[in-house]
Amino acid sequence: MINLEFNFNSTEPLYLQVAQQLEEAIFTGSFAEDQQVPSTTEISKQFHINPATVLKGMNLLVAKELIEKRRGIGMFVKVGAVETIGHQRKESFFTDYILNVVTEAQKLGLTEDKLIELIERGYQNDTTEN
Known part of the structure; x- marks a missing residue:
């Protein structure tokens, strides 16, 4: 069976959770x-989610060109989907985090070199294995 986890108590709509879980x-x-x-039937039965909700989430991934419908067969991961997701996430990382870090560093009067030094320090303190 598939390993997906949904939070039915979340304020985030289930169809978005379906899309995010499948994308991940x-x-x-x-x-x-x-x-x-x-x-959609498999997911809806396994997780007790309305099939229309699952389909709405899957259609988001079709729109993002990560999966494709093959008539009479089902949904398939598009070739290049991993690269597309990686590119989207890097862009999101830049706009959601890096721009904010640079803005805050500027407010603090940190130079670019000092910011780079702090980032390097963060990498040196990282104890997780990559």
Whole structure:
């Protein structure tokens, strides 16, 4: 069975959770490129979610060109989907984090060199394995 987790108490709509969970599964390799993803029926039955809700989430991934419908067969991960997700996430990381860090550093009067030094210090203190 598929390993997806949904928070039914979240304020985030289930269809967005479906899209995010499937996107994460694609990005981490749980669903390989050109591999079929579970059907809306499979997901809806396994997780007790309305099939229309699951389909709405899957259609978001179709719109983002991460999965494609193959008539009469099902939904498949598009070739290049992992690269697309990676590119989107890097852009998001830049706009959501880096720009804010630079703005805050400027407010604090930190130079670019000092900011780079702090980032390097963060990497040196990182004890996780990559």
